[in-house]
Amino acid sequence: MSLRIIATGGTFDKFYDLQSGQLLFRDSVLPAAIARARFAEPPVFEPLMAIDSLDMQDHHRQQILQACERSAERHIVIVHGTDTMRETAEVLGHAALPKTIVLTGAMLPYRVDDSDALFNLGFACAAAQLGGDGVTIAMNGQLFPWHAVRKNRSAGRFERND
């Protein structure tokens, strides 16, 4: 069962830039994370963009939608910033593609001690392979439907929002 993993940036992929002391983007960590997972059947990796999800505009979301549309793989994981993950999920959800699309991300960057990134990637990869057609968010060890989820910023986690 073939799987596509699309990187869009977000906390998952941030690295510490020692010149500026800021968290920025450089090459995605996903190729390393995918190698580490030791897939029997390696997924296709597509580095689509590398931005903070707070900077994501409508045209970015259209780009993500188009990447899902043209994906030869029916099962898709999108690595995305958490702050507007729900907004992107809505755009994808309304499109109602005949594909299993799972958005995930991380509360702590992959490269930082004690990060949730690798767990979330594993969780999302299983959800994308086992779930039915539709769009879900995989965060905090749980699958949320795209239309009933919100990020609780003060608690630092996602929750149902029915």
Next chain:
Amino acid sequence: MSLRIIATGGTFDKFYDLQSGQLLFRDSVLPAAIARARFAEPPVFEPLMAIDSLDMQDHHRQQILQACERSAERHIVIVHGTDTMRETAEVLGHAALPKTIVLTGAMLPYRVDDSDALFNLGFACAAAQLGGDGVTIAMNGQLFPWHAVRKNRSAGRFERND
């Protein structure tokens, strides 16, 4: 949806003992791994045993089966050594409990750089929540039915064995 995670030992949980220079068991890493995953609804953790799966005997497998039988949670992840994971899966598979049981483990210990353990745990936790009743092995980014899987030791990965 409640989830139980049962530790039985295996490579996932090995640590480096500096007195002996050997890889041994001590306290399980799973409470730390579970905390790191930042579950919205934390799973129940049951440290059942801590042994190398090459040392696992029939009575150990019966203990694991009994733990699954008495589990109040319908969704169960078992962290297990890879060498005889298939044998334990068979015992559980033949019992045909009305529960979703997913076995996972790691090729590299959780505490070692570049370990697949956290990815596998995430993958298994999603599979246990989304799968139907039955017993599967979640390794190498794939779900294998208990009766059609083997560990390819020279390649260091699991594969279908139909």
Next chain:
Amino acid sequence: MSLRIIATGGTFDKFYDLQSGQLLFRDSVLPAAIARARFAEPPVFEPLMAIDSLDMQDHHRQQILQACERSAERHIVIVHGTDTMRETAEVLGHAALPKTIVLTGAMLPYRVDDSDALFNLGFACAAAQLGGDGVTIAMNGQLFPWHAVRKNRSAGRFERND
């Protein structure tokens, strides 16, 4: 030979705050780093302040100087931000205390993959035990006298400045 390690903050000690997405200070990592070093004779640890060295004012530097003056240990390591490490070293250097004072820090936070922090701490602890009275900066695998060093920000390292 007794040693005192004084924390003042800086990149070494920054952690990723998941509510704000910023790098902030919380409890110092130094107790963990010191435990990890497995000292035969554990140093005294003094968490003096926790600030970015760009925010360090004269009165902070006076506090650091006073901490050195009152230190019962003759050998002192100060963990400090890199941006104004030289300025603090100058204040301490002019005071000419009869003590061996070594400032160190990190280009990447201790908690981030591939950080230089633990190497620098080891380097500084040896330098503080072996060096003579005076003030030096231990960074980039080298010891620099306080009056002849600068941070080359674009290169991201310290260099002689005679």
Next chain:
Amino acid sequence: MSLRIIATGGTFDKFYDLQSGQLLFRDSVLPAAIARARFAEPPVFEPLMAIDSLDMQDHHRQQILQACERSAERHIVIVHGTDTMRETAEVLGHAALPKTIVLTGAMLPYRVDDSDALFNLGFACAAAQLGGDGVTIAMNGQLFPWHAVRKNRSAGRFERND
């Protein structure tokens, strides 16, 4: 001040072999550790051998001595297994070369969580640059003369042995 780092194997450099489940040697981690330290003046790295120090014979120690003799650098760090570090230090100590030779190693492999390896490397690199001619062991945040040190195996640390 130029520095040579010689790898001989030992716990510092062990990696987990997933085929056998054993700790073995492969490529040394030292090039990665040296890069991470961000040296202003990078040391010369010499991978001389890769063995467990319990397997070290007289002829291995002669090889190490010869490597020190022919070193163009006066300051030398030798990364060595802890179990017979003292024996090698004695061979080097009796040779009384006009060089500063510091042996170090690790109680936990570099690639394992919470390893002391990087701290020890930093400590040894400073000791090799600052110390006088002679042979010392740098472990547990302390410098021990070659003729007055032993490994306390049950405690898992080095101590004076006068």
